[in-house]
Amino acid sequence: MLQKLSIRNYALIDSLDIEFDKGLNIITGETGAGKSIILGALSLILGQRAESKYFFNQDKKCVIEGGFFLADEQLKPLFEGNDLDFQTETLLRREIAIDGKSRAFINDTPVNLATLKLVGEQLIAIHSQHATQEISNPDFQLLILDALANHQPLLKNYRQEFKQLKLVEQQLKTLTQQTEEAKNKQDYEQFLFNELELAGLKEGEQEELELELEKLTHAESIKRSLLNALGLISENETATTNLLKEASLQLNAVEKFDSTIATLNERLKSTLIELKDIAAELSNLEENTEHNANRLEIIQERLDLFYSLQQKHRVSDNNALLSIQNQLSANLNAILNSDEKLEKLQKNIAKLNESLLKKAKELNANRNKAVTIAEKEIGKSLKQMSMPNATLSFNLTTQPQLDENGINEVQLMFTANAGQKLAPVGKVASGGELSRLMLAVKALLAKHTALPTLIFDEIDTGISGETALRVGEVIDGLANDMQIMAITHLPQIAAKGKSHYFVFKSEKADKTTTGIKRLSDDERINAIAEMLSGKNPGASALQNAKELLG
Numbered sequence: 077m078l079q080k081l082s083i084r085n086y087a088l089i090d091s092l093d094i095e096f097d098k099g100l101n102i103i104t105g106e107t108g109a110g111k112s113i114i115l116g117a118l119s120l121i122l123g124q125r126a127e128s129k130y131f132f133n134q135d136k137k138c139v140i141e142g143g144f145f146l147a148d149e150q151l152k153p154l155f156e157g158n159d160l161d162f163q164t165e166t167l168l169r170r171e172i173a174i175d176g177k178s179r180a181f182i183n184d185t186p187v188n189l190a191t192l193k194l195v196g197e198q199l200i201a202i203h204s205q206h207a208t209q210e211i212s213n214p215d216f217q218l219l220i221l222d223a224l225a226n227h228q229p230l231l232k233n234y235r236q237e238f239k240q241l242k243l244v245e246q247q248l249k250t251l252t253q254q255t256e257e258a259k260n261k262q263d264y265e266q267f268l269f270n271e272l273e274l275a276g277l278k279e280g281e282q283e284e285l286e287l288e289l290e291k292l293t294h295a296e297s298i299k300r301s302l303l304n305a306l307g308l309i310s311e312n313e314t315a316t317t318n319l320l321k322e323a324s325l326q327l328n329a330v331e332k333f334d335s336t337i338a339t340l341n342e343r344l345k346s347t348l349i350e351l352k353d354i355a356a357e358l359s360n361l362e363e364n365t366e367h368n369a370n371r372l373e374i375i376q377e378r379l380d381l382f383y384s385l386q387q388k389h390r391v392s393d394n395n396a397l398l399s400i401q402n403q404l405s406a407n408l409n410a411i412l413n414s415d416e417k418l419e420k421l422q423k424n425i426a427k428l429n430e431s432l433l434k435k436a437k438e439l440n441a442n443r444n445k446a447v448t449i450a451e452k453e454i455g456k457s458l459k460q461m462s463m464p465n466a467t468l469s470f471n472l473t474t475q476p477q478l479d480e481n482g483i484n485e486v487q488l489m490f491t492a493n494a495g496q497k498l499a500p501v502g503k504v505a506s507g508g509e510l511s512r513l514m515l516a517v518k519a520l521l522a523k524h525t526a527l528p529t530l531i532f533d534e535i536d537t538g539i540s541g542e543t544a545l546r547v548g549e550v551i552d553g554l555a556n557d558m559q560i561m562a563i564t565h566l567p568q569i570a571a572k573g574k575s576h577y578f579v580f581k582s583e584k585a586d587k588t589t590t591g592i593k594r595l596s597d598d599e600r601i602n603a604i605a606e607m608l609s610g611k612n613p614g615a616s617a618l619q620n621a622k623e624l625l626g
Contacts, residue, residue, distance in 0.1 A: 077528050077559035078200065079165075082141040085132045086120075087113045088590040094577065095594075100555035102573030103563045103592075104603060110590030111563050111579045115202065115533060118142065121168040122200060123193025126178060132589075138172040144199055146528070151198055155182075158191050168196065203518060204533040211514050212502030217488045218481055221470065223521050224446035227439060231481075234435045238480050241428040248421040255414040262411055269404040272397060275381060282382050282394045289375045295367040302362035310355040317355070320348045429478070436482035440474060443484055447472055450520065457516035460550055462543040463509070465494040468501070508538025512547060519554050529559040536566045544568035567607035571624035576600045600625060 083092040088110055105111050120126050121142045131138050144166045155162040160182050169181040170192070180192040187195075210216045222231055291298070310317045324344050331338040382394055389400055447470045458466040469489045476483075489498035492509050505513060515535060522530060536547060548569040554560055555574070564570055576595045581588055595603055604621035605613035613621070 077145050077147075078142060078561070079145050080141075080143040081114075081118060082139070082143075083114070083117045084139040085136050086117045086138050086140065087132060088581070088588055089113060089117065090132050090589055092590075092592060094592055096559070096561065097575040098559050099574040100552055100572055101559070101561045102570045102576045103561065103579060104565070104570050104576070104607065105579030105592075106581075107565075108581075110581060112533075113590055114579065114592065115531070115563070118200070118531075119202065120170045120172070121180075121192070122196035122202075123180075123189050125189070126170075126172045126176075131172075131174070134174060137174060139169065141167060141169045143167050144528070151195075154195065154198060158187070158194070160185055160187070160191075160195075168192065168199075198527070200529045200531060201527055202531045202533060203514070203535060209502070209510070211488065211505075211510060211517065212500070214486055215481075217470065217486045218443075218484065220450060220517060220521065221443045221446040221472070221486065222439075223524050224449050225439075225442035226524060227442045230435060230442075231439060234432065234439060234482060235480055237428060237432055237435070238478065241425065241432060241478075244421060244424050244428065248418065248425065251414065251418060251421065255411065255418065258407060258411050258414070262408070265404050265407055269401060269408060272385065272401040272404070275385060275397075277382075277394050277398050277401065279395060279398065282379070285375050285379055289372070289379065291365075292368060292372045292375070295365055299362055299365045302358050302365065306355055306358045306362060309351055309358070317348060317351050320344060320351065324348065432478055433483070436478060436484075439482040440472075440484055443472055443486075453520045454513070454516045457519050457550055458512060461512045461516070461546045463492055463512060466490070466492045466509075466513075467498060468513075469498055506538060508543070511535050511537055511539060512543075515547060515550060519550055522554055522558055527558065529561065530554070532560065532562040532564075534563050534565065536564055536569055540566065541568075548572040565607070567604045567621065567624060570604055570607060571621070571626075576603065578603055597625075 077098050078096050080093065080095045082094075083089045085091075092114075094114075103111055103114070117140050120138075120140045126138070146162075146164055146166055149162065152162040163183050167181075167183055169184075170178060171180075172178040178189075180187050180189060182192065182195060222228070307315065309315060312318075324341060327337055327341040327344065331341050382397075385397055386392060386394075389397060391397060391400070450470055451468060454468060455466065458468075467490070471487045471489050473485050474483045475485055488501045490501040490505055490513070491498050492505065496504075501510075501513070515532075518530065518532075532551065536544060539547060544566045545568040548566070548571065551560060551562055551569060552572040562569060562573070570576065576599075577592050578595050578599070579590065579592045581590055583589075601618060601621045602613065604624060605617040608620055609617035
């Protein structure tokens with residue numbers, strides 16, 4: 077339950093501290109006094125976004141704190157799942173700086189707005205007069221049945237599996253499109269691959285052939301230069317080797333007189349040996365160098381093939397062609413394997429559909445049982461609230477197509493009058509009827525949820541007199557199991573409260589502020605009398621107020 081609410085620097089509130097009781101807390105006040113401001117401040121610690129332009133003082137930050145008493149540990153897993161310390165007395169705090177930036181805390185641990193909202197939604201639900209239209213929404217109608225069916229784990233598991241189904245179906249769609257596109261290009265890519273494969277491309281082959289082509293093209297000039305070099309080294313009369321031999325003979329004659337001459341002679345002989353080896357290799361090269369027209373033609377054809385393929389594929393060498401060949405091969409293999417992948421995805425989808433259908437049927441069975449409970453209990457509450465002829469029916473049907481809720485569609489049919497045909501609730505219910513219907517729904521849901529606090533914000537629109545008295549009794553009955561806070565303008569409902577708070581405006585230093593105070597017994601009598609007859613109530617209004625208060 078909400079024990080206390082502290083508001084600093086928000087809207088018309090400078091500083092405000094309120095303590096609430098368990099059971100039914102009533103909040104009243106004149107129109108425009110600021111009841112909605114208090115709810116607005118409360119919504120900030122429930123994760124709603126804020127703007128600094130609503131600050132009371134634009135030079136100070138806004139701080140909202142809510143102190144909650146958690147009687148049991150039912151919410152402990154939620155806290156632990158978000159790395160929060162669970163405490164019986166839990167504090168939610170929101171700070172909004174003057175630049176609009178905000179910070180949120182749960183038990184002094186910083187949290188983001190999503191976490192604050194997640195936890196806040198498990199502590200308080202605010203139901204306003206505008207929310208009565210929600211009853212016309214099929215999703216909300218189904219939510220009622222799901223809450224009564226108490227199959228949240230099953231529904232959560234179903235939705236997770238349904239999400240997986242949609243993901244796999246998207247994968248199948250994408251792969252099918254890719255496969256179709258690939259098959260449309262398959263013949264052409266197969267032709268390109270065959271052409272490259274037939275070419276028998278080898279890494280480095282192009283460079284080798286281009287060198288060989290250069291050699292064959294210049295064979296005659298190479299042969300001529302080799303012969304000339306060979307002649308200069310060993311075959312002419314004045315060849316280098318002949319001159320070196322003569323020089324060595326000269327040194328032979330005198331080397332015995334000087335060891336240095338002997339060493340130089342040895343070096344000269346080594347040089348002569350090296351020159352003879354060079355001459356032999358030159359001779360061999362010359363003999364093997366010839367203009368081979370057939371080989372030249374073969375090389376030229378091979379290189380022309382390379383150049384043609386490179387031009388076709390817009391690349392500059394054979395390595396790039398080999399990469400293209402490998403990619404084409406991968407594409408063709410992917411087409412061969414795609415049918416297997418498609419079949420695997422289709423089997424997965426069939427398996428998920430089978431599992432989901434089984435769960436959906438179980439959800440459907442649970443909801444059908446909940447329909448009986450909902451119609452009976454809501455109808456009973458409506459009779460309590462002066463609607464003896466009200467009839468409603470949850471028209472739960474099945475559809476062939478699975479969706480995130482299963483196989484069910486629901487339409488709430490309603491009539492408030494005897495002899496009138498049932499029709500969709502949004503088309504036949506008046507504002508007052510919708511208010512009571514929504515209250516009956518909330519009363520039923522409260523019995524099946526562990527929500528600590530429920531706030532009704534002027535949901536008594538369109539009712540009065542005896543009906544208001546009966547609505548007050550229903551709200552009072554709800555307060556036996558949970559904390560209720562009701563903002564109301566009806567004295568019949570206000571009189572049911574265990575605690576009564578009055579919201580007022582005051583002028584201070586030429587500035588309007590909103591305040592709230594808890595009324596004493598005598599103040600309650602006067603406040604309810606004013607609700608009955610206006611300012612300065614007479615004796616009869618005061619007596620009537622006393623009677624309402626019991």
